[in-house]
Amino acid sequence: MKSSADILAVLEYMEREKGINRNDMINTIANAIRTAAMKSINDTQDIRVEINPKTGQLHAWMVMEVVDSVSDIQSEIHISKAREIDPTLQVGDIFEKEIDPSYLGRIAAQSARQAIVGGIRHFEKEKIYESYRSRVGDIVTCSVRRHDSGNIYVELDSNEAVMPYKERIPGEEYISGDKIRCLLLKIDQTPHGPELVVSRANSKFVRRLLEIEIAEIADGTVEIMSMAREPGYRTKIAVLSKDPKVDAVGACVGTRGVRVRSIVKELGGEKVDVIRYTDSPEEFLKEAIHPATPRNISVNDDDRQIYFEVSNDDLAIAIGKRGLNAKLTSKLMNWKLDIRKLNDGKSSSISEKISQAAKGLNHVPGIDDEMAKRLVSAGFVSVEVFDDVGVDDLLNSGFSEEEACFVLEKIKQFELSNQ
Numbered sequence: 001m002k003s004s005a006d007i008l009a010v011l012e013y014m015e016r017e018k019g020i021n022r023n024d025m026i027n028t029i030a031n032a033i034r035t036a037a038m039k040s041i042n043d044t045q046d047i048r049v050e051i052n053p054k055t056g057q058l059h060a061w062m063v064m065e066v067v068d069s070v071s072d073i074q075s076e077i078h079i080s081k082a083r084e085i086d087p088t089l090q091v092g093d094i095f096e097k098e099i100d101p102s103y104l105g106r107i108a109a110q111s112a113r114q115a116i117v118g119g120i121r122h123f124e125k126e127k128i129y130e131s132y133r134s135r136v137g138d139i140v141t142c143s144v145r146r147h148d149s150g151n152i153y154v155e156l157d158s159n160e161a162v163m164p165y166k167e168r169i170p171g172e173e174y175i176s177g178d179k180i181r182c183l184l185l186k187i188d189q190t191p192h193g194p195e196l197v198v199s200r201a202n203s204k205f206v207r208r209l210l211e212i213e214i215a216e217i218a219d220g221t222v223e224i225m226s227m228a229r230e231p232g233y234r235t236k237i238a239v240l241s242k243d244p245k246v247d248a249v250g251a252c253v254g255t256r257g258v259r260v261r262s263i264v265k266e267l268g269g270e271k272v273d274v275i276r277y278t279d280s281p282e283e284f285l286k287e288a289i290h291p292a293t294p295r296n297i298s299v300n301d302d303d304r305q306i307y308f309e310v311s312n313d314d315l316a317i318a319i320g321k322r323g324l325n326a327k328l329t330s331k332l333m334n335w336k337l338d339i340r341k342l343n344d345g346k347s348s349s350i351s352e353k354i355s356q357a358a359k360g361l362n363h364v365p366g367i368d369d370e371m372a373k374r375l376v377s378a379g380f381v382s383v384e385v386f387d388d389v390g391v392d393d394l395l396n397s398g399f400s401e402e403e404a405c406f407v408l409e410k411i412k413q414f415e416l417s418n419q
Contacts, residue, residue, distance in 0.1 A: 007051060011025055019128065026051045033058070047060055058101045060098070062097045062099055063094060063095075064076055064095045064097065065095070066078075066079050066095050067091060068091050110159035122193075125194055129187055132159075132187055132194075137183070138208065139184075139208045142154035142179070144175065145160065146243070151164050161182075161198045162197055163197075164197065166201065167185065169268055170232035180358035181200075181266065182199060183200070185197045185264065201232075203229040206237075209267075220368065221241065222252065224238070225238045225240050226333070227332070228328040230369075231270070231329070235270060235272045235328075236329065237274050238276070239344060239373055242303070249275070267323070285306055288332055289325070291314075291384055292310050292317040294318075295310065296342070302329070303333065304334065304336060306338065307340070309340045310339060313360065315381075317382065317384050317385060320388065321388040363383075363414075364410050365382065366413075375407065383414065390408075391404045391408065394408070
């Protein structure tokens with residue numbers, strides 16, 4: 001059985017290093033010793049255990065019922081014998097006889113130690129839950145520990161947290177020891193205790209970054225009305241100013257884009273579009289789908305559906321890579337979009353349409369007519385489309401790696417020269 005010095009050392013350590021309340025720990029240890037002792041001695045024998053919180057001294061008593069006819073010597077004591085110690089006792093009263101803790105035996109001591117370890121783990125896990133439940137939804141800084149089955153395990157204030165595969169930003173790679181900022185998404189209760197779950201892919205991560213970086217959002221002057229995010233690709237944010245003197249979009253973008261640029265950097269280059277919110281679906285659509293220009297807009301309020309047309313040049317922009325621009329716009333507005341190509345009444349052959357579209361790319365120095373036509377035939381119909389195009393996209397469309405790098409470099413130079 002643990003000595004008083006051992007118990008006191010455990011209590012002081014857990015209180016000092018783990019922040020576990022001493023009385024809670026005493027109750028756990030006492031109950032563990034009592035349960036283990038009862039199992040090792042006799043299931044019918046009731047025992048009471050107390051531990052002095054200041055000295056760690058352990059006391060134990062056999063708890064027995066006072067009776068006039070004993071049928072179980074482990075749990076009952078005859079009234080005549082009980083009155084030799086306490087003359088005031090009556091039949092039916094409880095009699096407690098103090099015993100030497102060493103009487104509880106080695107088996108009880110071993111079982112008690114196991115129960116104490118389990119109790120300590122329980123308190124540590126509860127401490128984790130209590131420490132972090134108020135921080136759910138906050139940005140935290142973690143250190144990457146290891147990879148396992150696509151999940152990333154990180155260290156958060158000396159505790160382990162997990163970033164599941166679906167909560168990672170696609171394309172991001174993490175090396176052991178890397179410091180990364182994440183959203184503390186939730187605390188899952190598992191059979192092994194509470195598990196901290198962090199995320200970089202959740203939309204709330206971007207929202208919290210905005211609140212940290214942009215004072216006008218933090219103080220409520222500018223309100224985020226809606227958000228739509230495709231992690232690693234693009235985030236669209238609709239904002240509204242409560243102060244007519246404050247430009248909501250300007251406040252978020254910052255001078256020369258410095259504010260939004262810091263968020264883009266944190267997101268590993270993910271594009272962030274800040275859009276002015278309006279109650280008018282037509283005006284909101286124009287803001288959200290820019291630089292494409294919607295025409296012939298028709299609004300169905302009952303079905304929350306908007307029909308509109310775009311020019312042939314704008315069609316690829318409005319829809320976006322893998323349809324993501326249209327998807328994000330729809331989610332941002334909370335309206336279904338029905339996008340159609342504008343029927344301008346003109347008739348032309350496919351080759352004529354390709355040649356017409358190629359003229360736009362011919363403005364890019366270095367891209368000749370033949371290359372422009374190949375790009376248009378592959379679906380890259382304008383300079384704006386290249387906002388979301390990488391080398392792999394061009395490789396998949398039949399271009400060589402050398403051609404892909406050449407085209408992207410020329411487009412980049414053209415965009416920089418026109419800023």
